Amino acid sequence: KNEVEQSPQNLTAQEGEFITINCSYSVGISALHWLQQHPGGGIVSLFMLSSGKKKHGRLIATINIQEKHSSLHITASHPRDSAVYICAVAPLGGGATNKLIFGTGTLLAVQP
Amino acid sequence: NAGITQTPKFQVLKTGQSMTLQCAQDMNHEYMSWYRQDPGMGLRLIHYSVGAGITDQGEVPNGYNVSRSTTEDFPLRLLSAAPSQTSVYFCASSYVARPWSNEKLFFGSGTQLSVL
Numbered sequence: 477k478n479e480v481e482q483s484p485q486n487l488t489a490q491e492g493e494f495i496t497i498n499c500s501y502s503v504g505i506s507a508l509h510w511l512q513q514h515p516g517g518g519i520v521s522l523f524m525l526s527s528g529k530k531k532h533g534r535l536i537a538t539i540n541i542q543e544k545h546s547s548l549h550i551t552a553s554h555p556r557d558s559a560v561y562i563c564a565v566a567p568l569g570g571g572a573t574n575k576l577i578f579g580t581g582t583l584l585a586v587q588p
Numbered sequence: 589n590a591g592i593t594q595t596p597k598f599q600v601l602k603t604g605q606s607m608t609l610q611c612a613q614d615m616n617h618e619y620m621s622w623y624r625q626d627p628g629m630g631l632r633l634i635h636y637s638v639g640a641g642i643t644d645q646g647e648v649p650n651g652y653n654v655s656r657s658t659t660e661d662f663p664l665r666l667l668s669a670a671p672s673q674t675s676v677y678f679c680a681s682s683y684v685a686r687p688w689s690n691e692k693l694f695f696g697s698g699t700q701l702s703v704l
Contacts, residue, residue, distance in 0.1 A: 519695040573682040573693045578630030
């Protein structure tokens with residue numbers, strides 16, 4: 477069983493829909509990251525979380541440390557949000573960006 | 589422009605050849621790392637460094653070598669390429685961040701490597 481599991485693996489949405497991507501993990505962590513990988517392959521860091529919630533524009537990330545679960549929400553989705561969204565965790569004992577364990581990603585397609 | 593530069597973008601090697609993937613950042617980041625991305629799998633850590641002169645192995649280090657002689661550069665060497673090393677490689681860098689900070693991890697643009 478992978479230490480970081482994401483769901484769903486694939487998601488198709490209509491423009492304007494509210495989207496939720498889930499991430500569950502099985503190890504103790506110092507931080508959790510949400511990343512975006514565009515079709516061209518480049519990877520961009522969206523959020524680093526250790527507790528609570530963070531918001532940036534139409535993106536919201538939440539984490540529940542007790543339940544070992546995080547969600548990434550996209551409000552008013554747009555075709556330009558189409559990408560692979562990757563969850564990664566930094567295990568306890570290392571730094572917040574060190575030795576990350578990655579999920580396999582959620583492929584999101586937003587149709588106009 | 590400040591950022592992280594990874595070269596080359598594409599490379600084809602024959603089995604047994606050696607090569608070096610270059611990664612350089614100008615943000616004075618302490619932490620640099622190399623990951624490989626294979627279909628159906630999450631990125632996996634090859635080697636990492638927390639500062640000049642300090643390197644350590646990640647999850648999949650076999651067949652790869654690294655050094656960190658300066659803060660800016662963290663090259664990844666394939667000593668004798670094998671078909672199992674066909675993959676997409678990413679370098680990444682950051683400050684050694686605290687979990688409550690807003691520090692981000694920066695990724696290079698990736699290298700698509702094919703070993704025939």
